[in-house]
Structures are given as C-alpha cells and as structure tokens.
Amino acid sequence: MTSTDRGPLPRRTLLRGVGALTAAAALTHPATATADTLDWAGLRKPLRGKLLLPSDGEYRSAKQLFDPKFDSGAPVAVVEATASSDVTAAVAFAREHRVPLAARAGGHSYVGASATTGALVVDVRGLDDITLTGDLVTVGAGVRIRTVLAELNKSGRSLPIGSCPTVGLAGLTLGGGLGVDSRRYGLTCDALESADVVLPGGGTAHTSAESWPGLFWALRGGVGSAGILTSLTFRTVPSQARDIVRIGFPADAAVQALTGWARWLPTADRSVWSNVEIGATAGTVECSMMMVTPAGQGAAAAAGVTAAVARTPTSTTRRTLDHLAAADAIAGGSTIPRSTKVAGSDVLRELNAAVAGTIVDIVTARSRSGAAGYVLVDPLDGAVRDTRADATAFPWRAHAATLQWIVDEPDSPDDARAWITAAHRALGSASVGAYANYAEPGVTADRYYAGNLSRLRTLARSVDPNRLLRTGITL
Known part of the structure; x- marks a missing residue:
C-alpha cells in the first residue's frame, strides 16, 4: 500500500506528470478577463465540436438542462465536445482566462450546476462510444444510463x-450511484475500474487504484471536484430477468411499513432490493x-416483507420482465420528458419507530396543507457496506437509508424548498448527512462528505488551484 492509498496526495505528487509548469503559471495569472474580451476564435480553432456563444442561434437550446427552471441560466459559452481533445482545449482556455x-x-x-451563469460549460454528451471487452466496458463520459x-x-x-434513463453515467458515478442493484453489487462508483x-x-x-489513486478516490463520490471526465471503464455484471413487485399499504400503516421494511430488508438475500415511498396529495397520504x-x-x-410489516396490503402486483424491460418499468419509461423537480435528501444512521414517525408526520402535514410531495426511502445496506467509508469519497457506508x-x-x-428544508430540521440529529447526487441550495459540503471532506478539499485545491470548477457543492 502506498502513502496515497492512506491519505490525500501531497501537492507535489498530484501535479507530477500532469503539467506542473502550466498549473504553477495559473497561480500567478492576472485577474479574470471579461467575457467580451476573450479570444473565442482562439478556442474555436482547435475544436472538433461546437463552440456556442450567447449570440449564436443554437446557444439557447445548448444551455438547456433537464429542468426548465434553469433555462434562465447564462453560461458565458457552451463547448459541445465530440472528442477528448475538445475537453482539453476548453479547460486550457478556461485556465488561461480564469473562466469558471x-x-x-x-x-x-x-x-x-451545469448551466452555471458565467461559466464555460463543457458538454461531453458527444463522447458516447461504448466498447465491451470481456467483462469490462469503456464508455465516453457523455453516455446516458x-x-x-x-x-x-x-x-x-x-x-x-x-x-x-436520461441521467449521465459519469455524473451518477461521480456522486456515488445508488440504484436497484446496490445491495447486490454496491454503488456505481464501486464498479469503476479506471477513468480519464x-x-x-x-x-x-x-x-x-494503481495509477493516481488519490484522484481515483475522489472520482468515486466526490462529484466533479477533481476534473472533467472524458472516459470511464467499469466492471460489468450479468443481466437477468427480474420480478418487479409493488405493494400498497393503508395510510395508517405507514410507520409500520417503514419499520417493518427496515427490520426485514437486511435479512433478505442481497439480490433483493426494495424501497418505500410515502407520498402526500391534497388530504391524502x-x-x-x-x-x-x-x-x-x-x-x-x-x-416476507408483508409479514414483517404485520398489516394487510391494500394492493399487490407482480410482473416478470426481461432485464431491459424491467429497467424501463422501474424508470417509468425509456425516456423522460423535461420537468421541474425540487428535491433534497437526508442520510439516516438508523430507521427506528421514532424516526419513521417523524417521516410520516412530515408527509402528513404536507398533505393537510393541501400540497403534494413525497419521500423515497432507499436502502444503504448489503454490498454498499463492503467498502470502507474512507475508501472512496462517498462516505455513507454504515448507514440505514437515504431519504x-x-x-x-x-x-x-419556494414553498416546495421550504417544505424540504423544514423536513431536514424536523429530523434533527436523526439525519447525519445528505447524498451528493441530490445536492440542494444552501447545504454545506460537510453534509455530503462527512469525514471525507478534508481529504477531498485538499485534493480538489491541488488539482484546481484557481478553483474554476462549479459542481453545485462548494468545497
């Protein structure tokens, strides 16, 4: 084991072999140039993809995200990369001119985060190659799930x-990557073998794990704090047909459902995954x-879970589907239209009757107010716990669930955000953190990274001395 396996890479080690001279020069660069004085022609010349400025007709669509509420964002420009060299050129340009x-x-x-006003957006969706070699798959950083x-x-x-289905695989990995196979195989980032x-x-x-292990550590759960990915290689697992079961319970059984589920799931085989949804509509839970x-x-x-809950379900449905059809059924379709969501998260160390009661009370109060909202309770047991909390940037390895x-x-x-903020407060010390892939405004980095924050912050500042990267979480 090397010293970099045990802690953050020292600054001299981080820079060795990746342009130490260029990085050192960046530290003494004059103040950031204004957007209207930047040499956009100089950036456009080496690109294989497109550079889109606010004056270009395609700029408006190029800056759009999944959520329409960010359509007002005003990036200084968008680079639509079609080769890794486009990413390198864009990053070099931003470094030279101190552009976020x-x-x-x-x-x-x-x-x-990827429509940040004033930033140069590097859109990697054109990097979409997929190459399977044995049980390893190498994908461009723009590939979708x-x-x-x-x-x-x-x-x-x-x-x-x-x-x-439309989430980017790179972004999912960088935040950790929870999903329906996490109890059996761990997080998406746990399957990562290497990355560029x-x-x-x-x-x-x-x-x-052997080459630049400090950077590799940061890429597994540290969001985009270490740089911009161009390709990723994962170890694959077998695909399989699945049963998808949906069980409804009476509203007055919600606390029993949560506590019964929390007791039962850790005893189930790791090939079994389940979550709980408690939802509010006007007057109904x-x-x-x-x-x-x-x-x-x-x-x-x-x-098994019904016996643990000890209440009769109001409905039970079961379907057996092939692997891809099951994925579509879980997602609600193979494509998802643009829509607005306001969201946030909590991480629970344990899910006991008192915590379950608080969760149900939060949703019940929302229903009584005449507004809608819901909470998804996803497990953090099984293979998620096979990796130490400090072995990757994702810290939540000994916890019960995410909300x-x-x-x-x-x-x-604004009302939706206020409800979620109030939910965090109501949970109090029962919530020990939050999931970085569910970032929300005003939440500090320690909530996402816990004991891993110091190491991540040290590494991020070594590879990004001018603090150019905008990830939605400020380290």
Whole structure:
C-alpha cells in the first residue's frame, strides 16, 4: 500500500506528470478577463465540436438542462465536445482566462450546476462510444444510463446504476450511484475500474487504484471536484430477468411499513432490493413499496416483507420482465420528458419507530396543507457496506437509508424548498448527512462528505488551484 492509498496526495505528487509548469503559471495569472474580451476564435480553432456563444442561434437550446427552471441560466459559452481533445482545449482556455468551468453529462443536477451563469460549460454528451471487452466496458463520459444498459444487454451484461434513463453515467458515478442493484453489487462508483480526466490545473490523468489513486478516490463520490471526465471503464455484471413487485399499504400503516421494511430488508438475500415511498396529495397520504428481485423470487420476498410489516396490503402486483424491460418499468419509461423537480435528501444512521414517525408526520402535514410531495426511502445496506467509508469519497457506508424528498412540478418552487428544508430540521440529529447526487441550495459540503471532506478539499485545491470548477457543492 502506498502513502496515497492512506491519505490525500501531497501537492507535489498530484501535479507530477500532469503539467506542473502550466498549473504553477495559473497561480500567478492576472485577474479574470471579461467575457467580451476573450479570444473565442482562439478556442474555436482547435475544436472538433461546437463552440456556442450567447449570440449564436443554437446557444439557447445548448444551455438547456433537464429542468426548465434553469433555462434562465447564462453560461458565458457552451463547448459541445465530440472528442477528448475538445475537453482539453476548453479547460486550457478556461485556465488561461480564469473562466469558471462546469461539466455536463446528463444535465440532471437539482441545483442546475451545469448551466452555471458565467461559466464555460463543457458538454461531453458527444463522447458516447461504448466498447465491451470481456467483462469490462469503456464508455465516453457523455453516455446516458438507458443507452449503456441497452448496449450491454445485447451481450448479457449490465451495470449497477440508477433508474432515470436520461441521467449521465459519469455524473451518477461521480456522486456515488445508488440504484436497484446496490445491495447486490454496491454503488456505481464501486464498479469503476479506471477513468480519464482532464485536470483544471493542467494536463490529463489516467486514474485507477494503481495509477493516481488519490484522484481515483475522489472520482468515486466526490462529484466533479477533481476534473472533467472524458472516459470511464467499469466492471460489468450479468443481466437477468427480474420480478418487479409493488405493494400498497393503508395510510395508517405507514410507520409500520417503514419499520417493518427496515427490520426485514437486511435479512433478505442481497439480490433483493426494495424501497418505500410515502407520498402526500391534497388530504391524502399514500404508502407503497417497490421490490426488485431475480425472476421468480418476487412472491416470496413480498410475503416476507408483508409479514414483517404485520398489516394487510391494500394492493399487490407482480410482473416478470426481461432485464431491459424491467429497467424501463422501474424508470417509468425509456425516456423522460423535461420537468421541474425540487428535491433534497437526508442520510439516516438508523430507521427506528421514532424516526419513521417523524417521516410520516412530515408527509402528513404536507398533505393537510393541501400540497403534494413525497419521500423515497432507499436502502444503504448489503454490498454498499463492503467498502470502507474512507475508501472512496462517498462516505455513507454504515448507514440505514437515504431519504429523497421530492416535489414534482410545484406551483411554488419556494414553498416546495421550504417544505424540504423544514423536513431536514424536523429530523434533527436523526439525519447525519445528505447524498451528493441530490445536492440542494444552501447545504454545506460537510453534509455530503462527512469525514471525507478534508481529504477531498485538499485534493480538489491541488488539482484546481484557481478553483474554476462549479459542481453545485462548494468545497
């Protein structure tokens, strides 16, 4: 084991081999140039992709994210990369002129990080190659979840990834990557074998557990704080047919459902995954579970969790689907239209009756106010716990669950945000942190990275000495 496996890379080690001279020069560069004085022609010349400025007709669509509420964002320009050299050129330009940088792979950030006003957006969605070699797959940093699932499924392979089909695989990985295979195979970032990254302080690096291990550590859960990815290599897993079971419970059984689920799931085989949704509509609270199991095992799993809850379900449905059809069913379709969501998260160390009661009270109060909103309770057990909390930037390895608070298409985004903020307060010390892929305004970095923050901050400032990267989380 090297010293970099045990702690943050020292500054001299981080810079060695990735353009130390360029990075050192950046530290003494004069103040940032204004946008109207920048040499855009000089950037456009080496690009294979497009450079789009606010005066260009395609700029408006190029800066759009999944959520329309960020359409008012005003990046200084957008580079639509079609080759890794485009990313290198854009980063070098930003470094030279002290322009903030924002990377975009899927554009699903809840805080609109990849449409940051005043930043040079590097859109990597044109880097979309997928190459399967044995059980390893190498993908361009712009590949979306549904695309890679469909391509791998042709060869009977898959990846442990999230459910939304249009989310970028790179962004999912950089935040950790929770999904329906996490109990069996761990997070998406746990399947990462290596990656190529362009460093804002100068140069590029091919990272893995053996090469640039400090950077590799940061890429697994540290959002985009270490640079802009151009490619990633993952170890794949077998694809398989699945049972998808949905179970409804009476509203007055919601606390029992949460506590029964929390007791039962850790005893279930790791191939079984389940979550709980507690939702509010005007005057109504709904409680349901979704279970994903290997084909043929759904009925037994449903019986097990129902016995643990000790209440009769109001409904139970079960379908057996092939791997890709199951992914589409879990996501609600193979494509998702643009929509507005206000969301946030909490991480629970334990889910006992008192915590379950608080969660249900929060949703019930929302319902009584006449507004809608819901919470998804996702597990953090199984293979997630096989990795030490300090072995990757993702710190939540000894915890019970994440809570994802969501309001879809709110009439008042401010009211929705206030409800989620109040939920955090109501949970108090029961919430020990938050999930970086569900970033929200005003939440400090220690909530996302806990004991890993100091190491991540030291590394980020070494590879990004001018602090150009904008990820939605300020280190």
